Each structure stands twice: as C-alpha cells, then as structure tokens.
C-alpha cells in the first residue's frame with residue numbers, strides 16, 4: 026500500500042483513509058481490513074504521531090486516526106460511523122447481520138471492543154497512565170492522554186474492566202464453538218471478528234515479521250498486568266490467528 030500526501034486525500038473524491046503510520050493502530054487496521062474484504066478501493070494518507078498533522082486535523086475536525094471520507098461527505102472518525110459507511114458502500118459483502126438480535130450483539134460486542142470505556146479504551150488507560158505518571162512523557166503525549174478523558178477512578182478500574190471483557194469474549198467464543206460456529210456471532214463472519222483480530226495486538230502483539238513496527242514501541246504494547254495477560258485465553262488467540270490468516274494482509278501495512 027502506497028501512502029499519498031494528506032492534501033491529496035483531502036482533495037480527492039472516492040473513498041479515503043487516514044491511517045496511523047508505523048503503528049498497529051487497531052481502529053485503523055480493522056477499517057483497512059474491512060475495506061479490503063469488501064473490495065473497496067481507497068486512497069490512504071499517513072497520520073504521524075505527535076503534532077505533525079495540522080492539515081488533517083483542520084480538515085477532519087478531530088485529532089486522531091483513522092479518518093475516513095467518501096466523496097464530498099464530511100470526514101468521519103468514529104468506529105460505528107465508519108462501519109455504517111462501509112456497509113452502505115458494499116452491502117453485498119455485509120459485516121452486519123440482518124437478524125436484529127444478532128445485529129444488536131455484533132454492535133454491542135464491537136462497542137465493548139472499540140468504543141468509549143471499552144476494551145481498547147481501558148487498555149490504553151493502563152498503557153498510558155504509567156508513562157504520564159513518570160513525568161518523562163513529551164507534552165504531545167500527555168495532551169493525547171488527556172484527550173481520552175480518563176478519570177482517576179476509570180484508571181483504577183481499567184485492568185479489571187479489560188479482564189471482564191476478555192472473559193466475556195472468551196465465553197462467547199466457547200459457546201459459539203460448542204454450537205458449531207467459528208465466529209463471534211451467528212454462523213458467519215461479522216465486523217466483530219475483524220475488530221477482535223485487529224485489537225488483539227493490544228494484548229498479544231504479533232511478531233515483527235507479521236507486525237513490522239518500531240522495535241522501541243513494542244514494550245508499550247507488551248507490558249501489562251499479569252492478571253490481564255492471564256485473561257487472554259488461547260481461544261481468543263486462535264480465533265485472531267484464523268481471522269488474520271484469512272482476512273488481513275500480513276505483514277500488516279501501516
């Protein structure tokens with residue numbers, strides 16, 4: 026995948042994606058894999074860590090990535106807005122079930138993985154808190170941590186909340202397997218399979234040959250409380266490996 030400049034993405038038509046550069050940002054990697062699964066062609070620009078994205082921030086009205094844009098529509102950045110756009114553009118390769126109960130489950134589980142105070146949100150609170158507390162973090166980093174709106178009480182609950190979600194995901198996969206399904210919901214691939222595969226890197230980082238990121242950034246992803254690591258059940262990892270092997274480009278492009 027070749028990146029074009031931010032201004033090319035801003036001024037283009039069609040589908041565009043702004044992706045975090047060099048890091049396996051799970052929100053962005055899930056979107057990229059879903060676009061590829063749906064056979065949607067897109068133009069991508071890189072989002073640089075730190076404060077190097079003034080053009081993109083002014084255009085998207087948001088500090089982070091991914092950002093997705095379609096023709097003249099306003100750029101979007103929330104995981105659910107992006108999922109519904111992809112569903113609209115390629116409904117034939119749907120990642121949301123028609124059955125309303127299954128659909129609610131996919132959206133609820135996806136929120137628990139990607140949404141505010143969900144699995145990744147809590148993981149990020151745990152990843153960032155010691156770096157901010159060390160007093161050694163760059164001002165940009167401290168500012169980014171502040172944007173996530175954590176409170177001291179959320180930080181103190183973050184590990185327990187991750188464990189609860191990991192246990193719920195494991196129980197779900199176990200029940201599905203017992204019922205003869207290899208997916209999180211129903212009998213076919215949905216968005217939640219993509220989200221778990223991408224977000225699993227926050228709990229069990231793929232090796233460098235599959236996830237070629239800067240070596241010095243790996244410890245931030247791999248350090249976690251023992252109780253959190255213990256909650257990463259082999260079932261979750263087997264599922265991630267299956268989905269990654271079938272539906273993600275490896276090595277990951279970022």
Ligand SMILES: N[C@@H](CCC(=O)N[C@@H](CS)C(=O)NCC(=O)O)C(=O)O
Pocket residue numbers: 045050051052088089090091102103104105139140169172
């Ligand atoms: N905007 C997404 C979340 C994406 C997200 O948190 N992205 C991180 C990168 S993994 C980010 O952009 N962080 C940089 C920042 O907020 O400045 C959502 O609300 O669903």
